[in-house]
Amino acid sequence: MIRCMRQHLAALLLLSTASIGLLWATALHAHEVRPAIADATITEDAINLQIELALEGLIAGLDLSAVQNTNESELSGMYDRMRALEPAALEQAFRGAWPGLGPGFRVEAGGQTVTLRIAEIRVPEVGDPELPRDSVLILTADLPPDGSPVAIGWRAAFGPLILRHANGGEDAFAGFLGPGAISPPLPRSGGDAEGAVQSFLRYLVVGVEHIVPKGLDHILFVLGLYFYSTRLAPLLWQVTAFTAAHTVTLAVATLGLINVPAEIVEPLIAASIVYVAIENLLPAHSTIWRTGVVFAFGLLHGIGFASVLGDVGLAQGQFVVSLIGFNIGIEIGQLLVIGAAWIGVGYWFSRKPYYPWISRVASVLIGCVGAWWVLERTVLA
Numbered sequence: 001m002i003r004c005m006r007q008h009l010a011a012l013l014l015l016s017t018a019s020i021g022l023l024w025a026t027a028l029h030a031h032e033v034r035p036a037i038a039d040a041t042i043t044e045d046a047i048n049l050q051i052e053l054a055l056e057g058l059i060a061g062l063d064l065s066a067v068q069n070t071n072e073s074e075l076s077g078m079y080d081r082m083r084a085l086e087p088a089a090l091e092q093a094f095r096g097a098w099p100g101l102g103p104g105f106r107v108e109a110g111g112q113t114v115t116l117r118i119a120e121i122r123v124p125e126v127g128d129p130e131l132p133r134d135s136v137l138i139l140t141a142d143l144p145p146d147g148s149p150v151a152i153g154w155r156a157a158f159g160p161l162i163l164r165h166a167n168g169g170e171d172a173f174a175g176f177l178g179p180g181a182i183s184p185p186l187p188r189s190g191g192d193a194e195g196a197v198q199s200f201l202r203y204l205v206v207g208v209e210h211i212v213p214k215g216l217d218h219i220l221f222v223l224g225l226y227f228y229s230t231r232l233a234p235l236l237w238q239v240t241a242f243t244a245a246h247t248v249t250l251a252v253a254t255l256g257l258i259n260v261p262a263e264i265v266e267p268l269i270a271a272s273i274v275y276v277a278i279e280n281l282l283p284a285h286s287t288i289w290r291t292g293v294v295f296a297f298g299l300l301h302g303i304g305f306a307s308v309l310g311d312v313g314l315a316q317g318q319f320v321v322s323l324i325g326f327n328i329g330i331e332i333g334q335l336l337v338i339g340a341a342w343i344g345v346g347y348w349f350s351r352k353p354y355y356p357w358i359s360r361v362a363s364v365l366i367g368c369v370g371a372w373w374v375l376e377r378t379v380l381a
Contacts, residue, residue: 032263033057033064034132035160035176042143042150042165042188047107047114049139049152054132055094055123056082057159058101064159065179083133087123090135094121104155106182107141110148116141149185156180174206199318200325207329210308212336217269217373218301220366222337224276225294227359227366230350234287238294239334245298246305247327253306254323263377265303270373272297277367281360305330 036053057064060079070076082090094101098118107114122136143150152163156179165173165186173186211218225238252258276297279290309326345362349355 032069033067033159034262035162036158037162038152038164040150040152040163040165040186042186044147044188045143045145047109047141047143047150048119049105049107049116049137051137051139052134053137055090055121055135055137056085056133059090059093059097061157063157065156080129083129083131084126087125090123091121094137104158105139106153106155107150108152108182109150110144110146112144114141114143114150143188147188149187151182151185153177153180153182196318196321200321203322203325204329204332206309207326207331208333208336209329210305211330211333215333217266217273217370218304218334219337220369221269221273221276221297221301222334223341224273224280224363224366226338226341226346227362228276228280228290230346230355230359234290235338237287237291239338241291241295242298242301243331243334245295246302246330249299249302250305250309250327250330251323253303254309258303260303262304262307265300265307267374267377268300269304270370270377272300273370274367274374277363277370280363 034054036051038049038051041048041050056079057070059082060075062070062073062075062079067073070079073079082093085093095118102116105116107116116139118137119140120136120138122138124133124135127133152165154161159179161177161181163173163175163177163183165183173183175183177183211222225242226235228234228238249258253260275293279293305326309323345358349358
């Protein structure tokens with residue numbers, strides 16, 4: 001028993017040491033291209049776009065569709081220098097570049113291209129110049145008086161865009177637009193507010209999709225839990241602990257009470273996959289220890305879930321319902337993964353004498369993928 005605990009403690013110590021390294025490494029590689037976030041408010045006669053983005057990239061002329069990291073661009077030096085500009089200077093630079101940038105913001109209605117104008121620019125004070133600075137750009141325009149729906153997008157070089165539009169009742173939209181993509185037609189105001197049931201179902205689907213098929217890292221973590229034991233009880237304890245933990249941090253992070261940058265959370269989630277895979281290979285198992293570790297990792301994954309929900313946004317006036325729907329969707333996604341693992345592997349092989357080798361090989365593969373993601377999200381970022 002003592003030897004078992006030493007093995008678990010040694011593994012946890014290695015992960016803790018790696019975590020400190022990850023915090024340091026991510027601080028050095030905080031130049032990843034992130035999507036801008038735009039909130040659209042469309043009335044019968046006007047549109048208002050509030051966009052949270054790094055103005056520096058657009059002013060410097062970076063092609064954010066061609067790079068994953070701003071350091072990959074030949075113009076990265078200019079981009080980095082602009083990070084050190086005072087708010088007034090950066091705003092002035094953006095307004096000066098607007099004649100060339102303006103046509104890149106696409107708003108179409110009634111077969112016409114709508115011309116946007118700057119209503120306001122909010123630039124934060126200079127912080128750490130090594131980190132991105134998110135400004136708020138508010139654009140507005142008059143719409144043609146035909147009541148036609150509105151499509152929104154922007155120039156491919158501006159990079160990816162998360163667009164949110166919540167004033168269209170059942171036609172509320174929240175989606176990820178790749179570089180150069182344009183949204184589906186969005187209605188103008190006048191529809192009824194989205195109901196509780198509609199919000200619940202919409203965010204339930206978002207939660208499921210975040211696991212299956214989009215959440216490969218969470219899928220591998222859940223598979224790591226599955227291959228821990230052929231017995232049902234340990235799996236139920238782990239899934240319960242994981243669910244309880246990520247439910248807590250998902251709610252707390254969504255309320256804005258905690259805020260951990262994705263540059264830190266994502267590598268640590270990858271590291272949690274490695275840890276679970278390694279522990280599956282240890283000769284002795286302690287369900288209590290394992291459940292506690294999974295609970296701790298659940299807190300971490302909950303922060304990751306919250307970042308996704310923060311990007312998509314919660315339905316206006318339906319905070320609790322949307323949060324519950326998203327969380328239940330996450331659980332459905334996890335159950336789908338466990339069910340697929342049982343149908344594909346457990347049902348056929350769990351009683352075979354060689355099943356432990358299947359579990360070990362699967363755990364090794366899961367650990368290798370997780371280790372690669374740790375490198376990719378830190379050293380190679």
